[in-house]
Amino acid sequence: MQYYLNGFRGGDPDVMNAAPGRRDRTPYAPLPDKVDVLIVGCGPAGLCLAAQLSQFPEIDTMIIERKPGPIEKGQADGVNTRTMEMFQAFGFAETVKRESYWVNQTTFWTPDPNNPAHIRRIGRVQDVPDDSSEMPHTLLNQARVHELFLDVARNSPARLEPDYGWALRDLTIETSTDDHPVTVTLENTGVNAGETTVVRANYVVGCDGARSNVRKAIGGDLHGDAAHQAWGVMDILANTDFPDVRQKCLVTSAEEGNVLILPREGGYLFRMYVELDKLNPDERVSNRNLTADHIIAAANRIMKPYSIDVKEVVWWSIYEIGHRLTDRFDDVPDSDRATRTPRVFTAGDACHTHSPKAGQGMNVSMQDTFNLGWKLAHVLLGRAEASLLHTYSAERWTEAKRLIETDHAWARIMSAPPGESELDGSDMPRFQKQFIENLPFTGGLAVKYDPSRLVGPPTHQELATGEEIGRRFHSAPVVRVSDAMQMQLGHVAEADGRWRIYAFAGRHDSSAPGSPIHNLTDWLANDPASPVVKYARPDEDIDGLIDLRAVFQQTFDALHYEDIPALLKPEKGKYGLQDHEKVFCVDHKGAGDIFDMRGIDRARGCMVVVRPDQYIAHVLPLDGFEELSRFFDGVLTRPAND
């Protein structure tokens, strides 16, 4: 991590220098009248967006929450590998890795054919396939994830904090103005309950959960399963003779239904999901009267011959949810797309819901706003036209739809009676096979955005077969040349709204003057058509918007750091200090060769252009100047003062 660019400052480096001119936050200070962005709801979607926008103190962001303060426990707990990669960009992946449970293996239990009243283990699957991500799949209390985002926002230049105890009641959009066109009525839910106030915003993002008022205000409905599926879920401290209690388990009993076991952070806690549809008919009808004791009793019936001795029920709930989706994630109907740009968005559960079985709800909600955050920042900072905001709904709706379809298929298989799903002719039971097939989905790694102004055509995809355009940039090991640091290339990407270009050098390129890497940096630094020249602002560092990194095939000690071109050692910040963290080479200590691992053309090298949300926008030859120029011209606008 890089810090002290603008001078030394003692203390925790995650606490950034506060920007001037922040809102008065002393007690009883009034709410602002106008903001750039109003985020509604402090769930994972809202907090991820707040953490992202708080990096830009020029943007006036407000986040409200109906509840009086942060939640303490319960709700979702699955953090997939893709989300962990995003947490890395926000700076707290290491904290999550340390505190959380890691899902290394998933085991499968079905009725013992010799004694169908008893379950027995029939298989194990490595939960994160080798090299599918450098990150683990983890499980951690949703409340803790909230806290980590809150810390990011609190420590940001904007020192952003939520306004608790305020609920959005309604909103209206005045399409005829660009000056804070959204008028929002907020209602106090705290000491002055019922009191209302009005805030005007340039943009409103409804992260207000499945009963979203924002969605209703822009005329959205959730469509999908009419029949809700009910799950009993409990987080417990308990003893058991079940040997796999510290592994993720899918347990299918012959007569008593299914259980999903999710070990949790801290080594003692675990979660059990019990599918309530499979309960005895008399229990099912009275779902609403179920208590934790019913869930415990059901779990004990399903787990026979093992038993669970519960010592503390930390949290429990009957979680009823279907797979549902709205028609669009913003306020602009298809018919108006050509004439106006969105002002109001929905994200997370507000626009799509998922069953907890695949553990997607929290992940996909955060990925929504990670997609939206940088786009809002680009538009509000004048880096892109407002039409960029159309891509949010386009990209995320398609993904939500795909996910729901996968989720659906999985739910059918999971719920099929054991006789049917268990043996499929082959050795491996059908649901284990399906589980393995689903891993890219559950890991969040199957997301692939369609070609658009933000996702280039696959013309040169063969130059980097393992970095597919439209998918997330797949990190791999490298060594940083200046200090021989072994690290993950993907970890240079911070949640800072910047684009990255990874320039992979061809075999013979050791960055001597005249080499393709030099030609690229010369063009990028000097040519009027270069996006760096065109879109950099006079008041920011040369890498303030587009951050170039290079990766060589030699080992670090075979390169001459003195020959590296200036754009790869740019002088930055108030002192013009050299940045020495732009140049990499292949790992020489056995972690793997990034060129081989990601199918990079060793002879020709290539450029991989990566969006601020870590998705691959383009793969181009090292001399693909014109295509690079054209791509960025389709996304960015010149600084207004040009």
Place this chain on the structure above:
Amino acid sequence: MQYYLNGFRGGDPDVMNAAPGRRDRTPYAPLPDKVDVLIVGCGPAGLCLAAQLSQFPEIDTMIIERKPGPIEKGQADGVNTRTMEMFQAFGFAETVKRESYWVNQTTFWTPDPNNPAHIRRIGRVQDVPDDSSEMPHTLLNQARVHELFLDVARNSPARLEPDYGWALRDLTIETSTDDHPVTVTLENTGVNAGETTVVRANYVVGCDGARSNVRKAIGGDLHGDAAHQAWGVMDILANTDFPDVRQKCLVTSAEEGNVLILPREGGYLFRMYVELDKLNPDERVSNRNLTADHIIAAANRIMKPYSIDVKEVVWWSIYEIGHRLTDRFDDVPDSDRATRTPRVFTAGDACHTHSPKAGQGMNVSMQDTFNLGWKLAHVLLGRAEASLLHTYSAERWTEAKRLIETDHAWARIMSAPPGESELDGSDMPRFQKQFIENLPFTGGLAVKYDPSRLVGPPTHQELATGEEIGRRFHSAPVVRVSDAMQMQLGHVAEADGRWRIYAFAGRHDSSAPGSPIHNLTDWLANDPASPVVKYARPDEDIDGLIDLRAVFQQTFDALHYEDIPALLKPEKGKYGLQDHEKVFCVDHKGAGDIFDMRGIDRARGCMVVVRPDQYIAHVLPLDGFEELSRFFDGVLTRPAND
């Protein structure tokens, strides 16, 4: 990391539940009259001890500091691998890994024979030899290390915080009583400067630096180099064309002296040490009038043809220090050892000082008090006789002496004129060779305690040739059986004052009943001669003092967790919850086989007994019951209420 043992509690798991009955810390509350331990000085030695003792809220610990608050910058910055291993036990190694600079390579520069006025690189050395430690060698502002210890103390059950603005003036020891025999006079250095107060303590630990008043009070002198060696040191934000500015460098010029470059945290900052003895004679005489500008000018002369353009001098100092040592680190002269036990100790710079060249000062200071902390806790909690405290001075004095000798030899080589040290007949220059030879010392890994009541004889050393008795336990990769977690075995050791027994199973032992591991656990859990039976307290968990872990040679999926004996799945805490983190097996994913890496006898297995400070106390056969019993009888005492 394990938490929630005594019930769920939201928030940061590093913040432990506060113990009842803590000192009144509201403003203007008076200082206590009596404490168990008074620590003098908030440097690395004092803070490490405070962090350690704060884990035992039953022990009343006070730490004072003459200054008005924590330092902000400067002083030492080297954290060697051994210290990183200790930080792991305190829970903040990951934070340091993330924030710090990692010393991966050290490079050597000497005058170019063709142009002796210019330096050129003559070699590189990998700074941490492969598998010498699982930890990196890092560089980080000493002030930040202080903060991380302060956080541990603040978040501990004792919620320990320093009392700033109080200096120890004097102390007296009343040898005739055991009730708080040390009387300490403190002087206020803050608003009420000059005001004095008296505190009585059972133990006083002088961590009060090179001019220690505590040392003086117990009649200690520092002996050693009469001639102080002066170094100019500066932490700077600067640009340079020197290509290795992000590597640790030893630079020797032909005429202008030597420079040591230490890149630092954050990617921009670096430190330069300039040996002032090599300055022009006119500069040398006026050492006292030197400024940062002189140091910068000297550095620029030494570094030719490269130059350094300094943008901010964050901190600079003329650091004059020799290699010096007191006769003993406690108040008991040799003549009195048989008749009384220590009441006052010195640690860190208070009893030994080192040149900064090998970066040992801060490390060795913390290792002193890590050695002392658990011993004080054992005695104050009635787990051991007070005579245990004699071992502190015995062990640490010998180490300090050895280190000073190595340091001395190194200083001589480093300072030798280039002609002499450069080429030694062989290819590699003498100082590079010596540097490589010294790596175990500079890494802190050469420490080896002599046989004593705390360090058993090497009778069975051949059972674990890579885990040498008297040295620190050398961690290696394992997989935790309950959840297939890949991890470092050594990372189970926390700074919690507990002993650990690692039982390595023989080849055929899969923990079926009747196996050697079962025999060991049966004996440990039930035999009246077992140290677990003898020294466990009725009010604590069965692993409250001696923590048994087992390591098997099979892969995790070949073991039957249900067969693991109860002592390896003990029920703990207020609910009697099972602990599932005691059983390990070899790593099956290529990280290495711990039996091979550490020379464990595959046929017979063995026990490795490890002290609370991570040093190996004994290596024994799995059925070495009698020797195990005898060893612990020499260290521990039975609970008083037995």
